[in-house]
Amino acid sequence: MSDPSGKLRYLIPLGVFVLLLGVLTVGLVRAPEKDIIPSPLIGKSAPQFSVPNLFAGQGAVSSEQFKGRWTLVNVWGSWCYACRAEHPTLLSIKQQAQVPIIGIDWNDDETDARDWLDQLGNPYSEVGTDHDGKVAIDWGVYGAPESFLISPGGQVVYKQIGAMTPEIWRREFLARINAANPAGAAARSSPGATRAAATPDR
Amino acid sequence: MKLPRTAARSLAALLLVWTAVAQLTPAFAVDSTPPIADPVLQQRYLALTHELRCMQCQGEALADSSVTLAAEVRREVHDLVLQGLTEQQVRDHMVARYGEFILYRPPISWRNAWLWGAPPALMIIGALIAWRVLRSRRPLIDQGPDEFGEDADEESGEESLQS
Numbered sequence: 001m002s003d004p005s006g007k008l009r010y011l012i013p014l015g016v017f018v019l020l021l022g023v024l025t026v027g028l029v030r031a032p033e034k035d036i037i038p039s040p041l042i043g044k045s046a047p048q049f050s051v052p053n054l055f056a057g058q059g060a061v062s063s064e065q066f067k068g069r070w071t072l073v074n075v076w077g078s079w080c081y082a083c084r085a086e087h088p089t090l091l092s093i094k095q096q097a098q099v100p101i102i103g104i105d106w107n108d109d110e111t112d113a114r115d116w117l118d119q120l121g122n123p124y125s126e127v128g129t130d131h132d133g134k135v136a137i138d139w140g141v142y143g144a145p146e147s148f149l150i151s152p153g154g155q156v157v158y159k160q161i162g163a164m165t166p167e168i169w170r171r172e173f174l175a176r177i178n179a180a181n182p183a184g185a186a187a188r189s190s191p192g193a194t195r196a197a198a199t200p201d202r
Numbered sequence: 203m204k205l206p207r208t209a210a211r212s213l214a215a216l217l218l219v220w221t222a223v224a225q226l227t228p229a230f231a232v233d234s235t236p237p238i239a240d241p242v243l244q245q246r247y248l249a250l251t252h253e254l255r256c257m258q259c260q261g262e263a264l265a266d267s268s269v270t271l272a273a274e275v276r277r278e279v280h281d282l283v284l285q286g287l288t289e290q291q292v293r294d295h296m297v298a299r300y301g302e303f304i305l306y307r308p309p310i311s312w313r314n315a316w317l318w319g320a321p322p323a324l325m326i327i328g329a330l331i332a333w334r335v336l337r338s339r340r341p342l343i344d345q346g347p348d349e350f351g352e353d354a355d356e357e358s359g360e361e362s363l364q365s
Contacts, residue, residue, distance in 0.1 A: 037257070040301045047299075107270055133274035140299040142257035142271060 039140050041156040046073070046148070047138040051128035054105050054113055061102065061128030066150055070177050072101045073148040074124070074164075075136060077108040078116040080144040086163035090123035093169060099177070103127035106136050106144055149173050151180065232268045235280055247283045250292055251276055255304050263306065 041047070050062035066073070074090065076083040090101060103124035105113045110129060117127070130136055139148065149158040149172075157176055160168060233251065238244040248265070254275070256267035264272050264279070275296075282292045296304050308314050 037301055037303045040298060107274075132277075133271065134278075136271075137275060137278050137299060140301070142300065 036161050037142070039156070039159045041140055041148075042159060044156060045154050046150050046156050047135075049128070049135045049138065051104070051130055051135055054103075054110060054117075054127040054129050058126075061104075061126045063154075065126060066100070066102060067154055068152050070099045070152060071150040072099050072173070073104065073139075073150060074101055075104045075106050075130075075139065075141050075144050075146045075148075077106045077144050078112040079108060082163040083145045084120070086145055086165070087120050087123070089164045089166055089169060091121050092166065094123040094125075098174065100125040104135055104139075105129045106141065107131065107133055147173075149176060232272075233265050233276060235276060238280070238284065243283050246289055246292075247280055250279050250283070250289060253306055254279070254293075254296055255306055257300055257304060 046063055046066075048063045050060050050064075053059060053061050072093070093099070094101060101124050103126070105127055107130070113127075113129070117124075128135075139146075143161065145163060147160040147164050148156055151157050157180075158172055160172065235247075238247055251265035252263050254264045256262045256264050256269065256272040256275070258269050258271045259267050262272070264276050279292055279296075282295060287295070293305065302308055302314075308317060310318050
């Protein structure tokens with residue numbers, strides 16, 4: 001700035017250009033992440049709920065049911081295209097009996113939902129219905145499918161927004177379960193795991 | 203003289219139509235929730251639904267969005283306001299579930315410092331540059347008109363003497 005008429009002043013636009021280039025590159029590279037909004041629920045207790053069972057004659061589905069064991073909570077709907085895409089993955093998780101899956105049928109027609117499960121197979125150990133979206137709001141759901149990994153201590157460990165794939169299941173879900181209990185529930189040291197240790201369910 | 207007048211008239215007409223349309227838009231509002239009887243609570247409800255984001259559409263406020271999720275979150279806001287929660291409590295309730303992204307006006311915090319700090323910082327940098335440029339040109343500005351002014355004065359003085 002001491003020599004405003006010198007050659008240095010011609011470098012200023014170049015500097016601005018490089019800066020802009022940097023900002024835009026970061027924006028472009030990070031663009032795919034923009035659709036994924038991190039959930040504030042991670043590391044917190046899973047929100048409580050108790051909703052009617054999709055299948056008549058069966059008791060209410062509630063958050064109490066997955067206390068003391070790893071659980072996958074899957075929010076879906078028969079209207080949801082990506083749910084159809086992830087369905088085979090959920091079925092294979094069930095076949096391998098890895099963790100029970102609790103389904104939340106969100107803003108759906110019950111008959112449609114039952115037909116859907118009859119047709120494609122039922123990967124869920126329980127399916128609750130959320131007609132007015134109350135549970136979905138409490139869980140911070142903004143699009144189906146969404147899948148939550150719940151620890152035996154009742155905490156939300158991970159959230160997957162969008163369709164589950166075998167690769168995501170292994171990398172993000174199974175890896176976390178395996179890392180958390182190399183030698184049973186008692187080995188867990190994360191806060192809130194005391195309850196899990198106190199109730200050795202497995 | 204005729205052309206500008208018609209232009210002004212059509213402009214006025216356009217403005218009138220625009221105002222009329224702008225006045226009509228509330229009639230097309232998506233939110234069909236019956237207003238809360240208490241005007242204070244209704245005001246709170248309106249402020250919140252215009253300030254919270256529809257998470258599914260992301261470019262729209264709750265009040266402007268027609269998707270099911272927005273309607274359900276509006277109803278939740280409605281219920282919470284009726285329960286007597288303050289604006290901040292409702293905001294916190296939503297942030298606890300959806301994160302700060304649901305707020306169109308993010309809170310001022312260290313995490314958001316760059317977001318709130320960047321515009322004033324850029325303004326100050328711009329003002330500094332403008333000030334420097336103006337100051338470096340000041341001698342030229344002072345010089346130019348003075349020489350002209352003196353010349354003009356001399357000339358006019360001569361003229362007045364002559365007349």
